Amino acid sequence: MALLPMAPQGLIQQKNLVEQVADFLTQGVIEQRFMPGERLSEVQLSKDLGVSRAPVREAARLLESRGLLVSRPRRGFFVKALDAVELQDVFDLRLCLERHAIERLAQRYTPEARLALERQVDVLCEAAASDSGTRRIEEDLQFHRLMLHYAGNERLLRAFEGLAHELRLCITLITRTHEAPETIATSHYQLLEALASQSGPACREAIDYHIGVARDSVVRGINEAGVQEEGGAR
Amino acid sequence: MALLPMAPQGLIQQKNLVEQVADFLTQGVIEQRFMPGERLSEVQLSKDLGVSRAPVREAARLLESRGLLVSRPRRGFFVKALDAVELQDVFDLRLCLERHAIERLAQRYTPEARLALERQVDVLCEAAASDSGTRRIEEDLQFHRLMLHYAGNERLLRAFEGLAHELRLCITLITRTHEAPETIATSHYQLLEALASQSGPACREAIDYHIGVARDSVVRGINEAGVQEEGGAR
DNA sequence: CTCTTTTAAACTGTCGACAGTCGGCAGTCG
DNA sequence: CGACTGCCGACTGTCGACAGTTTAAAAGAG
Structure with missing residues (x-):
C-alpha cells in the first residue's frame, strides 16, 4: 500500500x-x-x-x-506518557521562554512585527470562529512562534519548537475542555496591547495571565477526563 | 538462579x-x-x-x-560555525533559563540542594586552583546543571543541556581569556548567598551579574582573538 | 495448581551493499 | 575567449541481513 x-x-x-x-x-x-x-x-x-x-x-x-x-x-x-507533573513542567518552561521573549520583543517592537502579529491574531480569530480543533491549535501556536521569532533570538525559538510538540500533544488530548474560542482571541489582543505599550511589566503580566489560563484549562481537562495512568512506573 | x-x-x-x-x-x-x-x-x-x-x-x-x-x-x-550574534543568543537564552531556575530554586531551597551546591562550589574552587581548562569548565557547568536540577523542572534542565554543548564550545574556544579562577569562584559564592536569602530579586541580580561576566569575557575573547569568519555564507 | 526452569520467538544494534543525486571537470560551440 | 553541455567520481539515502539480547511462552518440578 x-x-x-x-x-x-x-x-x-x-x-x-x-x-x-x-x-x-x-x-x-x-x-x-x-x-x-x-x-x-x-x-x-x-x-x-x-x-x-x-x-x-x-x-x-x-x-x-x-x-x-x-x-x-x-x-x-x-x-511518551505525560503525567500531571510533567504537564506542569511543560507550561512552566513555556512561561519561562515566553516571558523572556515578550520582554525582549517589547524593546524592539518594530512595525513589521506588530503587523505580523496583528494579522496572525486575525487569522486566529477566523480559525476559531469557523474551523474545529486542529487548525485552531495550529494558528494559536503559530502566533506564539511569531512572537518568539520577532524577539530576535533564533535559539529561543528553537527551544520553543522543542516544546511545541509536547504542548500540542497536551492541548490536543483534552481539546474538549478548551475555553471558548472568543476568550482565547481576547486574550491574544491583550498581549498585543501590552506589546504596544512597550512596558516590560505589562507584558509580563499579560503573558503570565495568558499562559496561566491555558495551563489551568489543560489541568482542569486532565482532572475531568480522569487520567488513565496506564504507562505507570519504571 | x-x-x-x-x-x-x-x-x-x-x-x-x-x-x-x-x-x-x-x-x-x-x-x-x-x-x-x-x-x-x-x-x-x-x-x-x-x-x-x-x-x-x-x-x-x-x-x-x-x-x-x-x-x-x-x-x-x-x-557549526558560531558568529558573534549567535554567541549573544546563546548567552541570552542561558540567562533566560537560569533566571527562571534560580527564582524557582529560591522558593524551594531544601537543605539537600544547598549542600549539593555548596559541595560543588568547593569542587569548583579546587579544580580552578589546580587543574587547567577542561575540568574547570566542566565543574562550572556541573554547578549550573545542579542548580537547574534542583529547580525541580526536568525540562528546564533538558533545555539547558541542549545549550550546554554550544556553551562549552564558546568557552573552550577562548579559554585563554577566562577570568582569574578565583573571580569565578567568588561569583558562585554570591549565587549561594542570594539563594540562602531566598529573595527572588537578589537571586535575579546575582545570576544576571554572574552570566553577564561570563558573556563579557567570551565576547572580549572573540574580539581579541580576531574572529576568522571563514565559515561565512551559504 | 503454583512456581521455577527452559526454550523459542521477536526485537534491536550493527553491518555491508546498491542506486540516485550532486559537484566538478573536460570538451565543444558561439 | 567565455559559456554551455555531457560525463565522472564521490557521497548520501535507503535497503536487506546477521548476531546478541530481551521478552514471553511452554515445559517441568514441588
Whole structure:
C-alpha cells in the first residue's frame, strides 16, 4: 500500500523519507493512534509504511529529541506518557521562554512585527470562529512562534519548537475542555496591547495571565477526563 | 538462579556505539580538530573509527540536535560555525533559563540542594586552583546543571543541556581569556548567598551579574582573538 | 495448581551493499 | 575567449541481513 499521499501538492521535491515517517509518527501520537506508553516496533512500522528500518529509526530518534518518544536501550521506542507533573513542567518552561521573549520583543517592537502579529491574531480569530480543533491549535501556536521569532533570538525559538510538540500533544488530548474560542482571541489582543505599550511589566503580566489560563484549562481537562495512568512506573 | 548483570555503572561496559561516536565527534569539535564549516564525511569517519556508517549517522544527527553540527540535505554534515550574534543568543537564552531556575530554586531551597551546591562550589574552587581548562569548565557547568536540577523542572534542565554543548564550545574556544579562577569562584559564592536569602530579586541580580561576566569575557575573547569568519555564507 | 526452569520467538544494534543525486571537470560551440 | 553541455567520481539515502539480547511462552518440578 502507498504509505503517504504520494503527490505532495505541486512541489517538485519530495521530502526525505525520514521526515515523512516523522510526520506520520507525530500525527499518530497526537491523534492517539499510538497510545501513551505503547511500544513502537521498528519492523512493524517498516512493514506498515513500506520502507526500510533505517528511516524509521532516524525518524524515531527525531521524535525522541522532540520529547514525543522515549527510547530505552535494547528495548526500543515508547510513546511518551505525560503525567500531571510533567504537564506542569511543560507550561512552566513555556512561561519561562515566553516571558523572556515578550520582554525582549517589547524593546524592539518594530512595525513589521506588530503587523505580523496583528494579522496572525486575525487569522486566529477566523480559525476559531469557523474551523474545529486542529487548525485552531495550529494558528494559536503559530502566533506564539511569531512572537518568539520577532524577539530576535533564533535559539529561543528553537527551544520553543522543542516544546511545541509536547504542548500540542497536551492541548490536543483534552481539546474538549478548551475555553471558548472568543476568550482565547481576547486574550491574544491583550498581549498585543501590552506589546504596544512597550512596558516590560505589562507584558509580563499579560503573558503570565495568558499562559496561566491555558495551563489551568489543560489541568482542569486532565482532572475531568480522569487520567488513565496506564504507562505507570519504571 | 541467573545472576544479574554486574555493576550497572561498570566502566568496562561499552556504551552504545552511537554514544561513543557522539563523544568522539563532540571532543573533535570542541578541540577544534574539526574546523568550523568543515564538512564531515560519513565514510571517512566510519573508516577512521572502524565502525559502520549507521552509528556515525545517528551520532551526527544527535550532534545536530545539540547544535554542534548542521546538515544540508544531500550534502552531509558540517561543523557549526558560531558568529558573534549567535554567541549573544546563546548567552541570552542561558540567562533566560537560569533566571527562571534560580527564582524557582529560591522558593524551594531544601537543605539537600544547598549542600549539593555548596559541595560543588568547593569542587569548583579546587579544580580552578589546580587543574587547567577542561575540568574547570566542566565543574562550572556541573554547578549550573545542579542548580537547574534542583529547580525541580526536568525540562528546564533538558533545555539547558541542549545549550550546554554550544556553551562549552564558546568557552573552550577562548579559554585563554577566562577570568582569574578565583573571580569565578567568588561569583558562585554570591549565587549561594542570594539563594540562602531566598529573595527572588537578589537571586535575579546575582545570576544576571554572574552570566553577564561570563558573556563579557567570551565576547572580549572573540574580539581579541580576531574572529576568522571563514565559515561565512551559504 | 503454583512456581521455577527452559526454550523459542521477536526485537534491536550493527553491518555491508546498491542506486540516485550532486559537484566538478573536460570538451565543444558561439 | 567565455559559456554551455555531457560525463565522472564521490557521497548520501535507503535497503536487506546477521548476531546478541530481551521478552514471553511452554515445559517441568514441588
